[in-house]
Amino acid sequence: MMPxxxxxxxxxxxxxxxxxxxxxxxxxxxxxxxxxxxxxxxxEPLPIAVTDFQGDNPDDARFGKxxxxxxxxxxARSGLFRPIEKGAFIQDAxxxxxxxxxxxxxxxxxxxxISGATQLQPDGRLRVEFRLWDVYAETQITGLAYxxxxxxxxxxxxxxxxxxxxxxxxxxxxxxxxxxxxAESGPQNRRxxxxxxxxxxxxxxxxxxxxxxxxxxPRFSPSTQEITYLSYVGDTPRVYLFNLNTxxxxxxxxxxxxxxxPRFSPDGNSVIMxxxxxxxxxxxxxxxxxxxxxxxxxxxxxxxxPSYSPDGKEIVFNSDRGGAQQIxxxxxxxxxxxxxxxxxxxxxxxxxxxxGDLIAFTRIYSGEFxxxxxxxxxxxxxxxxKGFLVEGPTWAPNGRxxxxxxxSPADARGGVTSKLYTIDLxxxxxxxxxxxxxGSDPAWSPLIP
Amino acid sequence: xxxRNAAIYSGVMHLGILTxxxxxxxxxxxxxxxxxxxxxxxxxxxxxxEKAKPKPEPPPEPKAEEKAPEPEPxxxxxxxxxxxxxxxxEPAPAPEPEAKPEPEPxPVPEPxxxxxxxxxxxPEPxxxxxxxxxTRRPEVKMAKPEKKEKPKPDQLTSILRNVEKxxxxxxxxxxxxxxKAPEQGQARPQVSAFEQNEMIQAIQQQLRACxxxxxxxxxxxxxxxxxxxxxxxxxxVRQAQILDGVRMGRDAYFRSAAENAKxxxxxxxxxxxxxxxxxxxxxxxxxxxxxxxxxx
Numbered sequence: 001m002m003p004x005x006x007x008x009x010x011x012x013x014x015x016x017x018x019x020x021x022x023x024x025x026x027x028x029x030x031x032x033x034x035x036x037x038x039x040x041x042x043x044e045p046l047p048i049a050v051t052d053f054q055g056d057n058p059d060d061a062r063f064g065k066x067x068x069x070x071x072x073x074x075x076a077r078s079g080l081f082r083p084i085e086k087g088a089f090i091q092d093a094x095x096x097x098x099x100x101x102x103x104x105x106x107x108x109x110x111x112x113x114i115s116g117a118t119q120l121q122p123d124g125r126l127r128v129e130f131r132l133w134d135v136y137a138e139t140q141i142t143g144l145a146y147x148x149x150x151x152x153x154x155x156x157x158x159x160x161x162x163x164x165x166x167x168x169x170x171x172x173x174x175x176x177x178x179x180x181x182x183a184e185s186g187p188q189n190r191r192x193x194x195x196x197x198x199x200x201x202x203x204x205x206x207x208x209x210x211x212x213x214x215x216x217x218p219r220f221s222p223s224t225q226e227i228t229y230l231s232y233v234g235d236t237p238r239v240y241l242f243n244l245n246t247x248x249x250x251x252x253x254x255x256x257x258x259x260x261x262p263r264f265s266p267d268g269n270s271v272i273m274x275x276x277x278x279x280x281x282x283x284x285x286x287x288x289x290x291x292x293x294x295x296x297x298x299x300x301x302x303x304x305x306p307s308y309s310p311d312g313k314e315i316v317f318n319s320d321r322g323g324a325q326q327i328x329x330x331x332x333x334x335x336x337x338x339x340x341x342x343x344x345x346x347x348x349x350x351x352x353x354x355x356g357d358l359i360a361f362t363r364i365y366s367g368e369f370x371x372x373x374x375x376x377x378x379x380x381x382x383x384x385x386k387g388f389l390v391e392g393p394t395w396a397p398n399g400r401x402x403x404x405x406x407x408s409p410a411d412a413r414g415g416v417t418s419k420l421y422t423i424d425l426x427x428x429x430x431x432x433x434x435x436x437x438x439g440s441d442p443a444w445s446p447l448i449p
Numbered sequence: 450x451x452x453r454n455a456a457i458y459s460g461v462m463h464l465g466i467l468t469x470x471x472x473x474x475x476x477x478x479x480x481x482x483x484x485x486x487x488x489x490x491x492x493x494x495x496x497x498x499e500k501a502k503p504k505p506e507p508p509p510e511p512k513a514e515e516k517a518p519e520p521e522p523x524x525x526x527x528x529x530x531x532x533x534x535x536x537x538x539e540p541a542p543a544p545e546p547e548a549k550p551e552p553e554p555x556p557v558p559e560p561x562x563x564x565x566x567x568x569x570x571x572p573e574p575x576x577x578x579x580x581x582x583x584t585r586r587p588e589v590k591m592a593k594p595e596k597k598e599k600p601k602p603d604q605l606t607s608i609l610r611n612v613e614k615x616x617x618x619x620x621x622x623x624x625x626x627x628x629k630a631p632e633q634g635q636a637r638p639q640v641s642a643f644e645q646n647e648m649i650q651a652i653q654q655q656l657r658a659c660x661x662x663x664x665x666x667x668x669x670x671x672x673x674x675x676x677x678x679x680x681x682x683x684x685x686v687r688q689a690q691i692l693d694g695v696r697m698g699r700d701a702y703f704r705s706a707a708e709n710a711k712x713x714x715x716x717x718x719x720x721x722x723x724x725x726x727x728x729x730x731x732x733x734x735x736x737x738x739x740x741x742x743x744x745x
Binding site: 034037042043046080134144166168169355357372386400425428 | 487660661704730738
C-alpha cells in the first residue's frame, strides 16, 4: 500500500515537474541562451555611397556622372539616406568596377554602396546598369540594367533610385513621379493661376493651361495620366478632366449647381466630388465610363472634400453637421457615417494615404494652420507642421511623404508668397520644392507606368 | 553569354513590337511615357551562393581569393583583385569555447584573465576597421560603467514629431528594459541573476548605438525582429540568423526592419564583453522591439 502510494506520489510529482518544465521551456536550449530585448535605437539617415557610373568614353562617363547625381539627390531628399561626400571615397572607380573592397567602404562608414556603368549602344540607345551592395554583409543585393533613349536619362536615374529605395526600405519608391500644381503670378487681386506640371524634384517644369481661366484643386488619377480639377465656366465652378497624354480637357457632368472638390477613386474609374445647390452641399460619385451619378450624403449640413480609402471601400470627408467642421468616415455607399475628429478647431481637406494607414488633413486652430495625420479611426493624431497658412496635403504614391503649400502673410505692399513643400510622415525632413514662380495646391502623380 | 544576350535582345525587340501592335504607336505630347523595362543582372544562383556563404570562423582568410562577388563573368576573369590585404598577423584559432571559464561568479577583474585575453589575437573575422566600432580592447570590466558608445541623439521622445506639443506626445519610455532582465534570461545553473543582468545591459548599451530604425515604416512599432546570434570569444559575430524567415519572404517592411537589425549586429561586432563570462553570452537571442520608443 505504502510503496504504491509513494510510487503514485512520485509519478505525480514527476508529472508536475514535466508539466512545469513544459510551461517554462524556453524557445531554445536553456543552458546556452540569453534573451536580450533591444528597445532603444536611433533614427538617422543611412550613410550610402553613390559612385559615379562608369563609362568607357567621355560621353558615357558624363551620363554616368549625371545619373549618379540625380540618384544621390533623390535619396538625400527622402531624408532616409545620407549620401557620402565623393571626396571621402577610398576605392577608385577602376577597381570598383572589378569588385568592391568592402573594407574601404566600411572605413568611411558607408553601409550601402551603389556602383554602375553607362554605355551608349551602336543603335543610339543608352544602357544603364547599377548594383546595390550591402557593405557589411559583403553581398550584392540588387543589380538591374535598363535600355532607354539618351534623352530619358533623368527618368532612368529616378527609376534606379526607386529600386534602391524599395530594396532598402521595403516600400515602393516615389522618385519616378510628377507633381501637378497651380502656378501663381501677379498681384493678389488679379492673380493668374495656371495648371502646371513638373517632375517630383522640380525638373522638367511646364505649364498646362494659359492662365485665361481660374484653375483650382488639381488631383491626379491614381492609375492613369489624368487630372481632375476645378475651373470656371463663366461664373460657375465646374469639375474638369484633363488628359495629360492627349492634352484634352472636358467638363465632367452637367449639373444644375456648382461642382467642386473632386478626387479620383483608387481605380481611376470614377470621380467623387461635392455638388452645391441652394446653400447645401452633398457628396456625389460619378462613374467615368457610364457617367452614372450617385448621391452619397444627405444632410442639411455642408459635406465636402471627399477622399477614398485605397481599397475603395470607405470615404473620408468634412462636415459641419456636428457644429464645427470636422472629419467623418463613411462606407463607399454613404452608409455607416462616423466622426473621427473631436479636437477644437476646424478640419479641412482630409486625404487618405495610398498606404491606407493614415489620413492627412489641414487643421485650423487658434489662428494657425496645421498639416497633420491620424489613423483612420481618429487615433494617433499628430501635427507635422504649422504656419500662417499651410494647406492642401497630397500623398506621394507610396504613402510615406506629403506635399503641401505654405503661404506667407501679406507684406507691406499686400504681396504674398506661396511655395510648395514636402515633409516625411514622421514630421521630419521638411523641404521646399523649388518652382519657377509661386505655387499652391500640389497633387502627386502615381509612379509613371 | 552571347547566346543569352541575343536572347534578351530578341525578347525585348519582340516585346516592343508586340506592345506597339497592341497599344498602337504612342503619340504623346511629350516622350515621358516610354516604358523602361529593367533586366535583372544578377542570376538567382549568384545570390543564393552569396547567401549560403557561411560567415568565416575567427581565423580569417586573406580576402582576395575568398570572395569575388562580381557576378559579371567577363569582368570576373580579370579578377585578380590587387587588394592590399591589410598586413595583420594571422590569428590562431580562437580558444575552444567549451574549455572556458570556471563558473566562478566573481565580478572582480582578475589580472590573470586580462593577460590571457590580451594574448588573444584580434581575430577580426573580416578585417573590418570600421570607425564606429570601438577598437577592441581586453575587456574584463563591465562595459556598463564606461560610457564609450558613440554619442547618438536620444530620439526617444522625438521619433515621431508633433509640432503641437500638448497632445499625443509619446510618453517617455520607462528606463532601460534592463530592469526586467532577470525574467528575460533563462534560469541557468551557477550564473547569478546579477551577472546575467550585467551582460544584458552591456549588450543593450552597445546595440543602442548601432541600431538604426525607420519609424515611418508601415506599422513600424509592430516590426519586432528576433535574431539568434552566436558570438566568438572575442565578441565578434560567428553567426546571426533572423528567426522569422517566412515573414522575411512575405513582408517587405519586415524584411527591411530585419535587415536593419542584422546590420546593427554587424556594425556592433565585435561586442565588448568579458571573456570570463563567455558562457553567458556566447549564444543570444536578440529581440529588437521598437515599441517602447513609440510610447505605445
